[in-house]
Amino acid sequence: MKWVVISFILLLAGCTNQQDQSNVKQLEQTIEKQQSAIEQLQEKNKQLQKENEQLKSEEKQVLSSSLLSVALDVVTALKNKDMNTLTSYVHSTAGVRFSPYGHIDVQNDLQFSASQLPSLWASTQVYQWGVYDGSGDPIQFTFQDYFDRFVYDVDFANPHMIGNNVVVGTGNMINNIQQAYPNGSFIEFHFTGFDPQYSGMDWRSLRLVFEQENGQWKLVGIIHDEWTT
Numbered sequence: 329m330k331w332v333v334i335s336f337i338l339l340l341a342g343c344t345n346q347q348d349q350s351n352v353k354q355l356e357q358t359i360e361k362q363q364s365a366i367e368q369l370q371e372k373n374k375q376l377q378k379e380n381e382q383l384k385s386e387e388k389q390v391l392s393s394s395l396l397s398v399a400l401d402v403v404t405a406l407k408n409k410d411m412n413t414l415t416s417y418v419h420s421t422a423g424v425r426f427s428p429y430g431h432i433d434v435q436n437d438l439q440f441s442a443s444q445l446p447s448l449w450a451s452t453q454v455y456q457w458g459v460y461d462g463s464g465d466p467i468q469f470t471f472q473d474y475f476d477r478f479v480y481d482v483d484f485a486n487p488h489m490i491g492n493n494v495v496v497g498t499g500n501m502i503n504n505i506q507q508a509y510p511n512g513s514f515i516e517f518h519f520t521g522f523d524p525q526y527s528g529m530d531w532r533s534l535r536l537v538f539e540q541e542n543g544q545w546k547l548v549g550i551i552h553d554e555w556t557t
Contacts (some may be wrong), residue, residue, distance in 0.1 A: 399515035418442035419546035430553035432508035461556040484517040491516035497533035
């Protein structure tokens with residue numbers, strides 16, 4: 329009787345062991361399937377990330393291309409002193425800020441709405457546009473006189489160099505364009521210099537800053553820059 333009981337127990341143990349092995353095998357198969365599914369998802373995710381990066385790159389190129397195209401239109405309007413055309417490119421709510429030097433004074437540099445520009449051209453009102461580098465004397469001009477000195481003082485429509493979101497002209501003054509326009513992109517029209525005796529210290533730049541508005545680039549800043557002491 330004792331041997332019968334022992335045999336029965338061993339039989340049960342054997343069955344249990346076989347069942348455990350079967351369960352373990354099923355778990356292993358389930359894990360393998362899940363690992364395979366995870367690997368497939370990871371591979372798909374990598375592919376989607378790659379496609380997304382490619383789309384972003386293409387979108388960036390398109391935006392960059394369209395930005396340059398708009399900037400060229402704007403600088404042509406400035407060359408022609410065509411305020412009506414310029415008006416069509418100005419941001420509808422932000423207006424456009426005029427900065428005489430590369431360091432933008434966001435509190436004091438003058439801003440005008442698109443609707444103000446055409447009448448400004450003919451206006452005899454004198455504004456203070458900032459202060460001269462070095463002397464600190466106030467820059468006091470009518471809009472037209474300021475335009476001739478601190479907007480289109482050289483033929484920026486035919487520059488030596490063009491920078492797309494790259495600052496080309498640099499001097500001693502701190503350039504804070506990224507801080508002043510955190511949501512902006514800019515095109516710089518740059519002359520490396522005019523008179524060889526100045527070794528490039530007579531360089532000039534005009535930076536046109538744009539922001540997106542309803543899917544279009546709109547002008548928000550006109551920054552003139554030159555060598556400063």
